[in-house]
Amino acid sequence: MKKNLRKWLGLGVATLMAFSVVGCGSGAATTNSGAASDHTAEANTAKDGAKKIGVAMPTKDLQRWVQDGENMEKELEAAGYEVDLQYANNDIATQVSQIENMIASNCDILVIASIDGKSLGTALSGAKDAGIPVIAYDRLIMETDAVSYYATFDNELVGTLQGEYIENALDLKNVAGPFNIELFTGSSDDNNCNFFFGGAMKVLQPYIDEGKLVVKSGSTTLAECATPSWSTEEAQKRMENIISAYYSDGTKLDAVLSSNDSVANGITNALVASYNGDFPILTGQDCDITSVKNILAGKQSMSIFKDTRTLASQVVKMVTAIVNGEEVPVNDTTTYDNGTGIIPSYLCEPVFADANNYKELLVDSGYYTEDQLQ
Numbered sequence: 250m251k252k253n254l255r256k257w258l259g260l261g262v263a264t265l266m267a268f269s270v271v272g273c274g275s276g277a278a279t280t281n282s283g284a285a286s287d288h289t290a291e292a293n294t295a296k297d298g299a300k301k302i303g304v305a306m307p308t309k310d311l312q313r314w315v316q317d318g319e320n321m322e323k324e325l326e327a328a329g330y331e332v333d334l335q336y337a338n339n340d341i342a343t344q345v346s347q348i349e350n351m352i353a354s355n356c357d358i359l360v361i362a363s364i365d366g367k368s369l370g371t372a373l374s375g376a377k378d379a380g381i382p383v384i385a386y387d388r389l390i391m392e393t394d395a396v397s398y399y400a401t402f403d404n405e406l407v408g409t410l411q412g413e414y415i416e417n418a419l420d421l422k423n424v425a426g427p428f429n430i431e432l433f434t435g436s437s438d439d440n441n442c443n444f445f446f447g448g449a450m451k452v453l454q455p456y457i458d459e460g461k462l463v464v465k466s467g468s469t470t471l472a473e474c475a476t477p478s479w480s481t482e483e484a485q486k487r488m489e490n491i492i493s494a495y496y497s498d499g500t501k502l503d504a505v506l507s508s509n510d511s512v513a514n515g516i517t518n519a520l521v522a523s524y525n526g527d528f529p530i531l532t533g534q535d536c537d538i539t540s541v542k543n544i545l546a547g548k549q550s551m552s553i554f555k556d557t558r559t560l561a562s563q564v565v566k567m568v569t570a571i572v573n574g575e576e577v578p579v580n581d582t583t584t585y586d587n588g589t590g591i592i593p594s595y596l597c598e599p600v601f602a603d604a605n606n607y608k609e610l611l612v613d614s615g616y617y618t619e620d621q622l623q
């Protein structure tokens with residue numbers, strides 16, 4: 250059995266209950282350890298002495314993280330928890346210090362969407378020492394055995410859906426081509442990119458190999474296609490360079506793979522500014538409002554809808570299971586190895602959104618109002 254599974258799922262309920270009590274790092278461990286169930290009941294009902302959950306988010310620059318934070322805060326508070334929600338302005342040192350403060354201020358559980366998956370090891374060894382369980386949120390935290398669980402969307406499926414969208418839109422199974430495509434992914438310090446890019450390339454690479462898809466820039470590896478910090482400006486710069494080098498003479502660009510919407514927005518800006526042909530097929534992820542508007546305006550083809558309400562609810566379920574000493578709900582125990590072993594994960598299901606289904610997915614579900622998308 251894998252290390253983390255053994256660590257968490259193999260423990261007896263009583264041990265976990267005791268663990269959850271010790272987790273707050275206060276004197277509660279000695280006073281409450283004999284009355285774990287009372288303590289547990291208290292955790293979901295009372296504000297005074299309620300369990301405190303530290304939620305560390307990367308940045309407010311991207312709409313999705315703002316929504317994630319708001320959803321987490323709302324749902325955790327509704328379940329009776331005290332919440333310490335922090336945003337780190339995409340600055341690693343800020344995130345490290347926020348996490349250290351959460352540990353010092355006796356948070357009981359940490360939920361962390363990391364900026365750089367490999368930079369939290371030292372801070373989280375403090376959490377481990379204090380017996381504070383850590384849930385990696387959306388992005389896996391790498392190379393530390395302090396991570397207990399991972400909650401995310403099926404990241405490989407995100408990439409597969411993007412690749413398949415391009416495959417279908419260009420009818421690659423039936424048409425000879427060749428078609429020109431350029432490839433963009435996100436920040437190489439984000440473990441998710443391995444899955445986003447990997448999932449998409451599993452679909453696209455065979456067509457590149459047979460010459461049906463042509464990458465004029467020649468950039469086909471994750472390192473070559475990465476966009477530092479998922480920056481819109483960086484993506485715009487790279488797309489502008491590619492257009493001026495390969496597509497300014499009237500050569501048609503048929504498709505652009507983009508792993509998310511912030512990158513897609515940079516690509517769209519570059520296309521608007523300096524490409525003379527029709528908009529190519531362009532993928533994205535997150536269904537940010539700017540991208541949904543671009544989809545409706547014909548400037549982006551699709552985005553992946555990851556309903557952050559679902560992810561937040563799932564994390565609240567995990568938190569409550571840890572607090573109650575119950576088995577924590579996971580649905581994947583094979584995919585996500587953070588370098589210290591497999592991290593038991595819950596993968597929510599992503600779906601693609603385009604001009605045909607956005608209304609049902611995004612408006613009818615109450616995610617956005619029609620007004621927000623005008």
Ligand code: BGC
Nearest residue numbers: 311387388439441479509535
């Ligand atoms: C998330 C995406 C997001 C990207 C940039 C990834 O880790 O899974 O939803 O677009 O980071 O913030």
